[in-house]
Amino acid sequence: MSKTISPPSTPSKTSKPSHLPFKPILLLLVLPFSLLTFSLCPLPFSHRHLTYLLRPLWDSPPQPFIQLPHYFSQNLSLSQLCGLHGWTVLPSPRLIYDAILFSNELDLLEIRLSEMSPYVHQFLILESNATFTGHPKPLYFSSNISRFASHKIIYEILPIMYSPYYQKGDPFRLEAIHRMALNSLLHRSGIKPGDIVIMADTDEIPSPETLQLLKWCNGIPPVMHLELKHYMYSFEFPVDYSNWRATAHVYQEHTRYRHSRQTDYLFSDAGWHCSFCFRTIEDFLFKMTAYSHADRVRKKSFLDPKRIQKIICEGGDLFNMLPEEYSFRELFKKIGPIPKSGSAINLPGHLIRNAERFKFLLPGGCLREE
Ligand SMILES: *[C@@H]1O[C@H](CO)[C@@H](O)[C@H](O)[C@H]1NC(C)=O
Numbered sequence: 001m002s003k004t005i006s007p008p009s010t011p012s013k014t015s016k017p018s019h020l021p022f023k024p025i026l027l028l029l030v031l032p033f034s035l036l037t038f039s040l041c042p043l044p045f046s047h048r049h050l051t052y053l054l055r056p057l058w059d060s061p062p063q064p065f066i067q068l069p070h071y072f073s074q075n076l077s078l079s080q081l082c083g084l085h086g087w088t089v090l091p092s093p094r095l096i097y098d099a100i101l102f103s104n105e106l107d108l109l110e111i112r113l114s115e116m117s118p119y120v121h122q123f124l125i126l127e128s129n130a131t132f133t134g135h136p137k138p139l140y141f142s143s144n145i146s147r148f149a150s151h152k153i154i155y156e157i158l159p160i161m162y163s164p165y166y167q168k169g170d171p172f173r174l175e176a177i178h179r180m181a182l183n184s185l186l187h188r189s190g191i192k193p194g195d196i197v198i199m200a201d202t203d204e205i206p207s208p209e210t211l212q213l214l215k216w217c218n219g220i221p222p223v224m225h226l227e228l229k230h231y232m233y234s235f236e237f238p239v240d241y242s243n244w245r246a247t248a249h250v251y252q253e254h255t256r257y258r259h260s261r262q263t264d265y266l267f268s269d270a271g272w273h274c275s276f277c278f279r280t281i282e283d284f285l286f287k288m289t290a291y292s293h294a295d296r297v298r299k300k301s302f303l304d305p306k307r308i309q310k311i312i313c314e315g316g317d318l319f320n321m322l323p324e325e326y327s328f329r330e331l332f333k334k335i336g337p338i339p340k341s342g343s344a345i346n347l348p349g350h351l352i353r354n355a356e357r358f359k360f361l362l363p364g365g366c367l368r369e370e
């Protein structure tokens with residue numbers, strides 16, 4: 001496992017030539033079906049819908065990951081636990097740095113800090129006074145700092161100068177500026193080669209089981225993606241295991257802060273990703289207009305609080321979008337609301353210990369504060 005990992009190869013359209021001859025045939029089969037779908041379902045027709053619906057025809061899935069199995073049971077010794085993964089135990093534990101871009105996910109940040117704190121040496125939190133779409137943003141962390149007092153936190157503000165260019169321009173550009181600033185904070189943090197750095201968004205939370213292995217096991221890959229169980233609105237709506245963007249790195253001088261594909265290794269079932277898991281409808285409105293896909297708010301009515309509340313309780317889609325999938329099988333499986341789950345097993349401990357306060361994240365708690 002200690003061999004150097006070659007850089008990720010870009011998904012290649014030529015990697016599956018055998019599929020090509022079938023695509024025109026599939027198109028013929030699918031077009032009538034998609035037209036039927038549009039006439040039956042209440043979604044307003046748009047070019048984008050058609051593009052997404054036909055995605056399996058025009059896009060190929062990313063190069064598959066090499067999935068590393070993940071074992072856990074209570075009462076195993078560290079040498080048993082590391083050994084199950086083909087690793088050995090280090091003589092002394094590694095230091096873990098958790099580097100995150102913070103926007104307004106106050107509740108998930110509280111859960112993250114509490115869950116990870118026993119394993120993490122330092123939390124590097126970067127917050128900016130502008131959203132990815134260039135609009136002024138309150139400094140939520142600063143204003144709520146009393147909630148997070150911990151000597152492990154290093155907090156930095158990224159001032160973004162007001163510019164109409166940012167508001168009209170590509171939100172991914174401002175996102176890149178945020179990530180560069182976090183990279184700079186990471187390099188100034190005192191992190192040393194051989195330490196671990198987690199690169200994730202606030203709502204992508206590695207589990208304690210994962211952190212324990214990162215801390216103690218010798219032989220882990222220098223970079224691995226973390227496969228996180230994806231939830232929408234709350235832990236009542238599990239979507240799938242599709243989330244892979246978070247990574248754990250054994251830090252080297254050349255390590256850079258990124259949130260994209262970096263290696264083929266994917267560590268299985270490594271934690272939770274809770275999207276749009278907000279306490280108030282106001283937080284939803286903020287997020288919908290602030291993030292990199294804000295162009296998905298195609299109509300004013302999308303921002304109607306009553307509509308948002310209804311969608312949260314149904315497990316529907318806030319932007320009236322079809323699922324983005326690479327195969328028709330996955331796409332059709334996911335059309336319509338996310339099925340509800342009654343399970344609150346294997347969730348972050350801090351969430352369950354404070355179930356009353358975090359009711360909105362648990363089964364049956366879909367109603368939000370205005
Ligand atoms: C795990 O260890 C604890 C304390 O050593 C013990 O009380 C408990 O019975 C053990 N549980 C299992 C499932 O072996």
Ligand SMILES: *[C@@H]1O[C@H](CO)[C@@H](O)[C@H](O)[C@H]1NC(C)=O
Nearest residue numbers: 129130135136159160161162
């Ligand atoms: C962010 O803060 C800086 C420095 O205080 C200020 O000049 C800038 O206008 C602020 N940006 C926004 C979008 O409010």
Ligand SMILES: *[C@@H]1O[C@H](CO)[C@@H](O)[C@H](O)[C@H]1NC(C)=O
Nearest residue numbers: 106138139140141142143144
């Ligand atoms: C957190 O910060 C926001 C933005 O400054 C503020 O509106 C809100 O009242 C604060 N929340 C709490 C619980 O203090």
